[in-house]
Amino acid sequence: MLSHALKAVIWDFDNTLVDTRARNRSVTRRIIETVTDRAADEFHVLSEQRLYDSAIYRWQNWQDLYRVEFELSQDQIRAAGRLWTGYQAEDSTPTRWFEGIAEVVRRLADWPQAIVSMNTSDNIRAALGHADLGDHFRLVVGCDDVAYERQKPDADGLLHCLDTLTEDEEGTVLYVGDHPVDAQCAANANRELDRRGAALRVVAIGAAYGADAPLDGWPVAPDFQAHAPDDVLAIAGISEPPAT
Template sequence: MAGPLCRLLRPVTGRDAAGRFALGKASGDEQDCRSLFDGLAQLIATFSTVPHGICSQNSQRNIRSVLAQHCVNEWFHSVVGYDDVPAQMHKPHPCGGLKCLESMFGQASERSLIYIGDHEADVQFARNLQEVLGKDSRVISVAIAYSHSAPERWASSPAHDIEELRAILGLYVTPASEQ
């Protein structure tokens, strides 16, 4: 599964000058952070047998920090942030997705993956990735209605529009406990 876990994190801090969520220092030595949506860490563990990757408009450092903070970093084989691809190749350009897949598997082709996002640009990213990967691969776009998104109003429709992540993953993936 390649998907933007950061999109499934509750932002606690503000945005930086470029509009990305920033992790910074709070008063004293306490660091601002994000918390996972309720049940997300357990969901990640449930589907731990599936390779996980992240393609995000957040920085790789911030993503890895949050993953480690919530003890879910071991299940993510690749993290690609905005700082890992040239500015002209940020989402919805498929460059980050290709980089993530190549990092995880050595090659990007002949893969089936679920890409989960909460913005219309994530649907377009999944489509662009599918186009580049070709007919021997399958990119399933899933829209999650987090962060006040409204997938039903998007011009680009995802393959699935669902608010409960566990339900959609169960259609495609066998949980670790059942293997």
């Protein structure tokens, strides 16, 4: 339960709302082949899904993954970034919303909700449209909405949401994410709120309900863990089903 009133709920996208692992690996394989002119299977972490998944959790963001695992230069990383949206749109690898997560989003309809992600806002809006959930999110902040050097764990995207959805009044904003970088981002947002003297606080929820996301050993531990989507409602203090 939260000690201050809930003001908003902000979500990460990949592997928090939607299981995108297979699609993202498929797109990454094509990008790496284009940028390096080498076969994707030559790169160990692209050869199997489980290896790609564990690499995703090993690195803070995709730029680090590309720099270290694929040994791309900064220019190649930027070129790779420009291919992401188009290749995503052309890739038909299935993605799926986690079981029960859409219902949780709908039950939070009385609070403003937003998404802060390192995927592109176009991809995210397409996924929201397919699930008929677009109206539930007042704001979608993707990687293209935040300066290249200021992606998560920097808090620029999250702070933009807080500034748009709240007025820094006393209260709590939930940030739900599956990756250590999400909890670090929440902590960085709280540092900025402290600097402003704001009474608003971001509470980080580690999402561990479907993507085999390891919650142990995060550099910044989340305030809560959600082992099922409904846990987000319980943490928010909304435990009763709506009247029908």
